[in-house]
Amino acid sequence: MSTAVDVPRATYGGLLGSEIRRLLHRRVVRWLAVFAVAQYLLVNVIVWLNHDKAGSGHPAYRLGDAGGGAVGVGVGVAILMFVVGTTYAGAEWSQRTIVALLFWEPRRGRVISAKVLVAAAAAVTVTVVSQVVWLATAYVLAATKGVTTLPSGFWANLLDRQLRVLIFTVLVTWLGFGIANLVRNSAASLGVGFVYFVIVESVVQAFWTWATPYLLTHNAIALLSPGGWDIPARDPSRSPVHLSSLHGGLVWGTASLAILAVGTVVFSRSDAA
Amino acid sequence: MNVIEVRGGRKTYRRWRKPPERALDGLDLTVEEGGVHGFLGPNGSGKTTTIRALLGLVRADAGEFRLLGQQVPQTLPAVVAEVGALVETPLFFPSFSGRLNLQLLAQVAGVPRERVEECLETVDLSERAEDRFKGYSLGMKQRLGIAAALLKRPRLLVLDEPSNGLDPAGIRDVRELLRRLGADGRTTVFLSSHLLGEVQQVCDHVTILARGRCVTTGRTSEVLRANTTDDVRLCVPDPMGAHDVLTAAGYRLSSLGDAWRVHDVHDRSALTRTLADRGHYLTELSPIAADLEDVFLQLTGDAEPEVQP
Numbered sequence: 001m002s003t004a005v006d007v008p009r010a011t012y013g014g015l016l017g018s019e020i021r022r023l024l025h026r027r028v029v030r031w032l033a034v035f036a037v038a039q040y041l042l043v044n045v046i047v048w049l050n051h052d053k054a055g056s057g058h059p060a061y062r063l064g065d066a067g068g069g070a071v072g073v074g075v076g077v078a079i080l081m082f083v084v085g086t087t088y089a090g091a092e093w094s095q096r097t098i099v100a101l102l103f104w105e106p107r108r109g110r111v112i113s114a115k116v117l118v119a120a121a122a123a124v125t126v127t128v129v130s131q132v133v134w135l136a137t138a139y140v141l142a143a144t145k146g147v148t149t150l151p152s153g154f155w156a157n158l159l160d161r162q163l164r165v166l167i168f169t170v171l172v173t174w175l176g177f178g179i180a181n182l183v184r185n186s187a188a189s190l191g192v193g194f195v196y197f198v199i200v201e202s203v204v205q206a207f208w209t210w211a212t213p214y215l216l217t218h219n220a221i222a223l224l225s226p227g228g229w230d231i232p233a234r235d236p237s238r239s240p241v242h243l244s245s246l247h248g249g250l251v252w253g254t255a256s257l258a259i260l261a262v263g264t265v266v267f268s269r270s271d272a273a
Numbered sequence: 274m275n276v277i278e279v280r281g282g283r284k285t286y287r288r289w290r291k292p293p294e295r296a297l298d299g300l301d302l303t304v305e306e307g308g309v310h311g312f313l314g315p316n317g318s319g320k321t322t323t324i325r326a327l328l329g330l331v332r333a334d335a336g337e338f339r340l341l342g343q344q345v346p347q348t349l350p351a352v353v354a355e356v357g358a359l360v361e362t363p364l365f366f367p368s369f370s371g372r373l374n375l376q377l378l379a380q381v382a383g384v385p386r387e388r389v390e391e392c393l394e395t396v397d398l399s400e401r402a403e404d405r406f407k408g409y410s411l412g413m414k415q416r417l418g419i420a421a422a423l424l425k426r427p428r429l430l431v432l433d434e435p436s437n438g439l440d441p442a443g444i445r446d447v448r449e450l451l452r453r454l455g456a457d458g459r460t461t462v463f464l465s466s467h468l469l470g471e472v473q474q475v476c477d478h479v480t481i482l483a484r485g486r487c488v489t490t491g492r493t494s495e496v497l498r499a500n501t502t503d504d505v506r507l508c509v510p511d512p513m514g515a516h517d518v519l520t521a522a523g524y525r526l527s528s529l530g531d532a533w534r535v536h537d538v539h540d541r542s543a544l545t546r547t548l549a550d551r552g553h554y555l556t557e558l559s560p561i562a563a564d565l566e567d568v569f570l571q572l573t574g575d576a577e578p579e580v581q582p
Contacts (some may be wrong), residue, residue: 007354008383018380027368039577084327091366099330100364103356104381106349267524271286271331 012114015105021116028087036080040073040130044137051145061146063076064136067158073134073223074127074165077173081123082193085176088119090186094131098271108268114259116174123173127166157226164224167249171256178259209234213241214251222248274342276461277304277327279458282336284322296322296335304463304493306476308398309455311493312465314482315573320465323482324360324433336554359435363418367407371398371417374406375424384424387407392420395450398573401569411438415485430454433465451475469566473497476547483573496568505541507533508557516555522547534561 023029092098100109105111119155135158142148180189197217204211212216212218212231222229222243230240282300285402287293297319304310325331327338327494329346338345341352365374375389393399396416401409409417415438421431432451436444452475454460466472472479473493480490489496509515516526516533524544525536538544545555 006426010354010382014380018377019371021380022366022377025366025369025373094366095366097366100328100378101381103328103360104353104378106346106353183276260456269332271325 010105012110015110015114016118018257021115023088023118023122029084032083034081048141048145051141053145059165061141063138063142063148064154066135067161069138070134070158070161071165073130074169077127077130078169079174080209081169082176084122085119086180086189087186089115089177089180090189094186095209099130102272109264112264112267116177119177120174121172123152123170124166127169131162139203158224168220168223171252178256178263181263182259216255218243218249219251223252231241233263275303276341276543277302277463279323280327280337282323282338283334284326284331285334287346287530289471296485300485301487302480304461306461307458308477308513309451309462309464311476311479313472313479313569318482318524320482323434324431324465328358331515339514354425355428356431357422357425359418359422360433360527363414365406365417370403370407371406371409373412375421378421379424381426383412388424395423395562396420412443413441413498415439419577426461428461434461434467436466436468448475459539469569481569481572488572501562502536503538504561505535505538506557506559506561507535509548509555511553515548518548518551518553532557
């Protein structure tokens with residue numbers, strides 16, 4: 001009795017495209033972008049006002065120092081992307097739109113993988129754009145309030161730091177997404193982040209010093225710093241603990257991917273109702 | 274062909290610090306292709322759990338669930354393109370427009386954009402399509418949910434309480450839409466609803482659920498016939514006198530407010546003779562045809578107790 005009608009064909013590309021549009025149309029994401037741009041302008045105006053080409057009263061801005069600024073901008077972008085990651089997953093759960101999405105793509109692994117890829121793509125895009133904008137800003141600062149001469153090895157050093165920033169931002173975005181996917185609420189996941197960084201890390205540093213090399217803050221510094229990072233020893237008679245950049249990357253990668261994996265397994269096996 | 278088949282479906286929700294809640298208790302359900310199939314049951318009878326299990330949203334503890342001949346949830350991806358669903362409240366992004374919400378879903382399923390406009394037109398939302406979802410009335414939200422369910426031109430349309438929040442005109446429009454879809458020779462509509470009158474008007478077949486089990490299923494007319502009793506409605510000038518006479522003669526009566534309901538009257542002439550012999554003359558004697566509400570209440574164990582005046 002059935003009449004022939006074209007059956008729609010779902011593709012992974014369609015799912016990715018839909019997820020990208022979903023993220024870009026979120027009002028909170030747009031407001032975060034506006035807030036970030038405003039913060040960036042404010043900081044750079046302050047920097048501009050506090051430098052002087054002649055070096056009289058204020059120091060001259062040197063374009064050769066742009067590498068440090070690149071890391072600073074990168075950390076700011078990473079914090080922003082942590083919030084974007086949490087709201088991207090958290091809003092889907094609090095509005096329960098992820099349940100509606102399963103009527104259209106019941107393969108939960110595909111749904112989560114598409115979201116994780118889109119989150120990473122957003123992190124990469126925002127990081128690259130912000131670094132390009134920072135370079136342009138640094139050049140303007142140097143041209144108007146300092147010197148544009150570059151030391152040897154500047155570009156290699158800058159690229160090295162930018163790559164570290166890029167890896168870090170992707171991992172931070174996944175961490176925010178993964179936590180929100182587990183606790184299923186944006187605000188609660190931001191609370192988890194706050195509790196971890198403010199309370200858990202302080203407690204660990206005070207009472208379980210053996211675990212200090214695995215704290216995310218120290219490993220973030222190690223990942224972002226060429227040559228790694230020495231954790232200052234509380235006891236002056238003891239030598240500081242050195243964390244390599246690889247160690248930092250592995251700890252962050254393990255934390256982000258483990259939380260993503262646990263969230264995916266829970267999502268795949270539990271009732272979505 | 275059966276578009277829905279459930280054999281021995283069982284599901285118990287286990288929640289922390291709460292007693293387990295058995296939603297499905299050996300459910301058997303068959304929905305044949307074509308027409309509109311009503312799915313009735315009191316709150317907590319397992320209707321929504323059945324739908325969720327069929328759509329892969331919850332995992333049944335036991336039993337076999339099939340959609341369009343395919344076992345679900347294992348092979349759900351193979352048939353999901355031909356299944357449209359609206360389960361309970363429509364789930365959309367509140368800050369997105371109605372059109373954008375549908376476009377995002379259409380993109381996931383590979384449905385062309387023109388189809389979004391057709392569906393918005395079908396549910397009469399074209400003019401408000403650019404408004405944000407959170408600004409919609411309950412009825413408009415429900416209509417957008419129906420539009421989403423129609424996007425894929427589904428062979429099986431699963432609607433859970435689609436008339437929720439709709440005004441009478443909206444309910445009538447949905448009823449006509451369901452009739453039209455059920456008659457198009459391609460779509461089977463599986464309609465879960467509390468509006469028994471709606472179901473009776475629209476559905477060719479009906480299944481009634483109680484406590485996680487199917488208590489009756491079949492063509493609506495047959496279900497009604499099978500559950501029709503020999504009860505009659507009786508009016509007399511002296512109701513209390515007639516009541517005493519009939520009770521003494523062994524009849525069972527209950528009040529209908531302005532009349533008596535006499536149960537299980539196999540021989541109406543004997544009833545009239547009994548009354549006439551004692552000087553009671555009828556002003557009305559009519560059979561009580563069961564409607565779906567009666568059948569529903571009778572089968573789900575929620576029938577009102579007999580009332581004596």
